[in-house]
Amino acid sequence: MKLLMHICCAPCANLPIDVLRADGIDLTGYWYNPNIHPFTEYRARRNCLQEYAKTIDLPLLVRDDYGLRPFVRAVADDIAGRCVKCYEMRLFEAARMAKEGGFDAFTSSLFISPYQQHELMRDVAYRAGEAYGVQFYYQDFRPLFRDGQTRARELGFYIQKYCGCVFSEQERYQKPSRIIP
Numbered sequence: 001m002k003l004l005m006h007i008c009c010a011p012c013a014n015l016p017i018d019v020l021r022a023d024g025i026d027l028t029g030y031w032y033n034p035n036i037h038p039f040t041e042y043r044a045r046r047n048c049l050q051e052y053a054k055t056i057d058l059p060l061l062v063r064d065d066y067g068l069r070p071f072v073r074a075v076a077d078d079i080a081g082r083c084v085k086c087y088e089m090r091l092f093e094a095a096r097m098a099k100e101g102g103f104d105a106f107t108s109s110l111f112i113s114p115y116q117q118h119e120l121m122r123d124v125a126y127r128a129g130e131a132y133g134v135q136f137y138y139q140d141f142r143p144l145f146r147d148g149q150t151r152a153r154e155l156g157f158y159i160q161k162y163c164g165c166v167f168s169e170q171e172r173y174q175k176p177s178r179i180i181p
Contacts, residue, residue, distance in 0.1 A: 002026045003137055004061075004101060006094035006108040008033055009045045010052040011152035011159050013109040015144040017058060020107075028103070029053055029060040032093050034067020035086045036164040042066055048158040061097065083117050086164075087124040095128035095136070105135035112141035112148060115163065 003020065007013045007029045020027050031049055036042040046064070053060040067089075074089060075082035091108060098106035108125065110116055122138060129136035152159055
């Protein structure tokens with residue numbers, strides 16, 4: 001099977017790549033993450049993945065669109081419900097790329113994260129596959145998460161502290177405000 005894997009970052013992708021390759025899958029990585037902000041974060045994640053892909057001979061397609069404005073426009077009306085829009089942006093684009101590139105199927109390294117809305121993400125991916133006429137390859141990689149993070153540290157990867165969007169960064173670091181009467 002020729003599979004296109006959308007990759008959010010190298011720390012999340014390292015063990016899924018190994019598992020898929022061990023299963024005999026012909027794997028190509030795909031970087032498209034317009035949700036990641038600020039630009040320094042976007043660049044750090046992209047560069048880490050590009051360097052890792054070289055070391056493991058992983059073909060990597062890079063759509064290098066820093067998408068602050070399109071992402072914010074897409075989620076502005078519902079910041080709390082932004083994740084579905086974020087999944088749609090990335091997974092529909094991965095499905096489109098898989099179809100145009102002649103891949104048999106597509107998947108995402110996002111399926112390793114216990115912090116993502118797994119079922120919502122899976123539903124979006126199936127819809128994306130149907131929309132573009134390409135198979136979504138589902139595998140729950142969450143059991144590999146801790147080992148993948150450990151391996152990422154051993155390999156000296158840049159490891160982020162939040163999902164990626166500026167709103168998740170705010171939620172991660174903002175201290176509860178104290179209201180003074």
